[in-house]
Structures are given as structure tokens and as C-alpha cells.
Amino acid sequence: MxxxxxxxxxxxxxxxxxxxxxxxxxxxxxxxxxxxxxxxxxxxxxxxxxxxxxxxxxxxxxxxxxxxxxxxxxxxxxxxIGFVPQDIALYPSLTAYENLQVFGGLMGLRGKLLKNRINELLHLFGLEHGKHRLIEHYSGGMKRRINLIAGLLHRPxxxxxxxxxxxxxxxxxxxxxxxxxxxxxxxxxxxxxxxxxxxxxxxxxxxxxxxxxxxxxxxxxxxxxxxxxxxxxxxxxxxxxxxxxxxxx
Ligand SMILES: Nc1ncnc2c1ncn2[C@@H]1O[C@H](COP(=O)(O)OP(=O)(O)O)[C@@H](O)[C@H]1O
Ligand SMILES: [Mg+2]
Incomplete structure (x- = not known):
């Protein structure tokens, strides 16, 4: 193996x-x-x-x-590789969607591909409805899920x-x-x-x-x-x- x-x-x-x-x-x-x-x-x-x-x-x-x-x-x-840190690393004054655009962009994802990946993962983790809310208004559990999605966008x-x-x-x-x-x-x-x-x-x-x-x-x-x-x-x-x-x- x-x-x-x-x-x-x-x-x-x-x-x-x-x-x-x-x-x-x-x-x-x-x-x-x-x-x-x-x-x-x-x-x-x-x-x-x-x-x-x-x-x-x-x-x-x-x-x-x-x-x-x-x-x-x-x-x-x-x-x-994808890394999901122990301490939540998100921008509080950006929305969940904007955060994921930033993290996906850092991994070289752009345009329609990035948009599709973000929406797919938000759906999988039950977060599609609140995606345009600021992270600072998210609960701890929702932030954890966005933190995880941020590490998954580029399919490591x-x-x-x-x-x-x-x-x-x-x-x-x-x-x-x-x-x-x-x-x-x-x-x-x-x-x-x-x-x-x-x-x-x-x-x-x-x-x-x-x-x-x-x-x-x-x-x-x-x-x-x-x-x-x-x-x-x-x-x-x-x-x-x-x-x-x-x-x-
Ligand atoms: N930035 C740092 N500077 C000095 N010591 C550190 C630092 N980060 C962790 N340590 C120490 O290194 C050891 C291992 O810590 P860490 O890797 O965070 O353990 P765990 O994640 O298993 O809780 C601990 O004794 C911790 O106090
Ligand atoms: Mg630790």
C-alpha cells in the first residue's frame, strides 16, 4: 500500500x-x-x-x-493538502460565501468552478441558506463547518x-x-x-x-x-x- x-x-x-x-x-x-x-x-x-x-x-x-x-x-x-486549523481562521467581517471565495482563490480556484464547489459544499454541510451572512453573526458550530469547507474546496x-x-x-x-x-x-x-x-x-x-x-x-x-x-x-x-x-x- x-x-x-x-x-x-x-x-x-x-x-x-x-x-x-x-x-x-x-x-x-x-x-x-x-x-x-x-x-x-x-x-x-x-x-x-x-x-x-x-x-x-x-x-x-x-x-x-x-x-x-x-x-x-x-x-x-x-x-x-488541505489544512483545517484548530483555532477558527475566518474573516469575521466577510460573509461565509466571501470567506470561501478568498480561501478557494488562494488555492487557485476561479470563476464558475469555484462558485460550484462553494455551493456544493455549503449544501453538503447544510449552510446554503445563511451563506450571505457575516461570519461574525454565525454560531460556533456554523463557523466550524465553514472552517472545514475552506480546507476542502480544492479537493486535497x-x-x-x-x-x-x-x-x-x-x-x-x-x-x-x-x-x-x-x-x-x-x-x-x-x-x-x-x-x-x-x-x-x-x-x-x-x-x-x-x-x-x-x-x-x-x-x-x-x-x-x-x-x-x-x-x-x-x-x-x-x-x-x-x-x-x-x-x-
Ligand atoms: N508557539 C509555541 N511556543 C512555545 N511552546 C509551544 C507553542 N505551541 C505549543 N507549545 C508547547 O508545545 C507542546 C505541544 O503543544 P501542541 O502541539 O499545541 O499540543 P496539542 O495540540 O496536542 O495540544 C505543549 O507543551 C505546548 O505548551
Ligand atoms: Mg492542539
Whole structure:
């Protein structure tokens, strides 16, 4: 099977910090996977995603995305990936539609093609009616959906989602997850971060549990549940392997 992403002994320590945010992280994401990068707050999920999307530098190790090394072949990678940030990144004083025009334009989409893609995705995510309203008047769940659409407009081969369902209600979450499953079935690889284990268990074909910037285990959700003693759901595996201590005090 071809790999979408290879990470080999990746290290990153932020300037001024004593402990690494990513510490010898090694992972392989097969093409076509919904790959969950899971772990508690501060585990290094966002830093890893940012490095893979070319938004941050790293200290050592190797990464390859769609077969290319981002250091040398960023131009070949850029339009093949989509990135949906953890912190909503939209222009509040533009409408939803205008926001999507901006993001699609940045990916080289224009005219009728862009218009059709925007309308298609607004329909899929149940947002066609409010598309001419300003983002600042949108609810949190609606902003999350527009944030997600912004990363999908150019139909990326590999989609990076950093906590895409944070803070949304159950109905919105279910709609988002159903659509992500459909998008994955159409051939898009998804890398997704979360600390919602129940959600990850239903969505992911494979997961890596990370903590302290290191990989703790990788496998399929059912495989990890079966091989971890006394566990019958992914949350049990997660708690057993990452411990019960609070992380963001
Ligand atoms: N810009 C930054 N400067 C310094 N330290 C950071 C920065 N961003 C994240 N960190 C630290 O790096 C570690 C990993 O953070 P992050 O990648 O955001 O984890 P996660 O997304 O899993 O919650 C944490 O200890 C966090 O405090
Ligand atoms: Mg994060």
C-alpha cells in the first residue's frame, strides 16, 4: 500500500522551552486512511500537523508527504493538502460565501468552478441558506463547518483536520463526521487530531496515540482495544496508556 505520510524521528523544541513538543515521533499514514493523531492537551498534535503543513520548522528527522519532502518540493505538495486549523481562521467581517471565495482563490480556484464547489459544499454541510451572512453573526458550530469547507474546496488528496469538531453540538458533529466519511470513501486521506475517543473510534481506520511528543502506540481502534488488557473501548485504552493526570492545570 502507498503511504500518504511518513514521519521519521521528528523532533521539535520551541525556542525558550526545555522540553520538546515533538520528540522522535515516527509514524506512517497509509493512503486512504482516516488516521487519528490522538493524545491529551499538550501532546504535540498541533505542532506535528503544523510541521506537516509547512507552517512550522522542525529541528531534526524526516517527513514526506505524498512522496515529496516538503523542504525541497513544497510547490508540489501545497495544492495536494488541505489544512483545517484548530483555532477558527475566518474573516469575521466577510460573509461565509466571501470567506470561501478568498480561501478557494488562494488555492487557485476561479470563476464558475469555484462558485460550484462553494455551493456544493455549503449544501453538503447544510449552510446554503445563511451563506450571505457575516461570519461574525454565525454560531460556533456554523463557523466550524465553514472552517472545514475552506480546507476542502480544492479537493486535497490529504486533508489535515486539527480538532475539527471542538465545541460543536451533537447534530453538527454527526453531520461533519458523516461527510468526512463520505469524503474519505471518495479517496481522500484524512489525518485528524482529537481528544474525543468515542468519535475517533467510529471515524478512524487507524490511530496513533501520542503523549509528550512521542508515539505511544499505533494500530486500528479495534486492534488496540483487543490488545490492551481490561479495555473494551478506545477511551479505556487512552486512559490506561496516557494516565489519569490532568494536563492543562
Ligand atoms: N508557539 C509555541 N511556543 C512555545 N511552546 C509551544 C507553542 N505551541 C505549543 N507549545 C508547547 O508545545 C507542546 C505541544 O503543544 P501542541 O502541539 O499545541 O499540543 P496539542 O495540540 O496536542 O495540544 C505543549 O507543551 C505546548 O505548551
Ligand atoms: Mg492542539
Amino acid at each position: 502507498r503511504t500518504a505520510i511518513e514521519i521519521n524521528r521528528l523532533c521539535k523544541t520551541y525556542r525558550g522551552s526545555k522540553t520538546p513538543a515533538v520528540d522522535q515521533l515516527t509514524l506512517t499514514v497509509p493512503e486512504g486512511a482516516v488516521f487519528g493523531l490522538l493524545g491529551p492537551n499538550g501532546a504535540g498534535k498541533t505542532t506535528t500537523i503544523h510541521i506537516l503543513c509547512g507552517l512550522r520548522s522542525f529541528d531534526s528527522g524526516e517527513i514526506s508527504i505524498a512522496g515529496y519532502s516538503p523542504k525541497r518540493r513544497w510547490k508540489d505538495i501545497r495544492r495536494r 488528496e490529504i486533508l489535515f483536520l486539527d480538532e475539527p469538531t471542538a465545541g460543536v453540538d451533537v447534530q453538527t458533529k454527526n453531520l461533519m463526521l458523516d461527510n468526512l466519511k463520505t469524503i474519505n470513501r471518495e479517496g481522500h486521506t484524512i489525518i485528524y487530531t482529537s481528544h474525543y475517543m468515542e468519535e475517533a473510534e467510529t471515524l478512524c481506520t487507524q490511530i496513533a496515540l501520542i503523549d509528550g511528543g512521542k508515539t505511544i502506540c499505533t494500530g486500528t481502534p479495534s486492534g488496540l482495544i483487543a490488545q490492551t488488557k481490561g479495555c473494551d473501548k478506545l477511551e479505556d485504552v487512552y486512559l490506561q496508556l496516557t494516565g489519569k493526570k490532568l494536563r492543562d492545570e
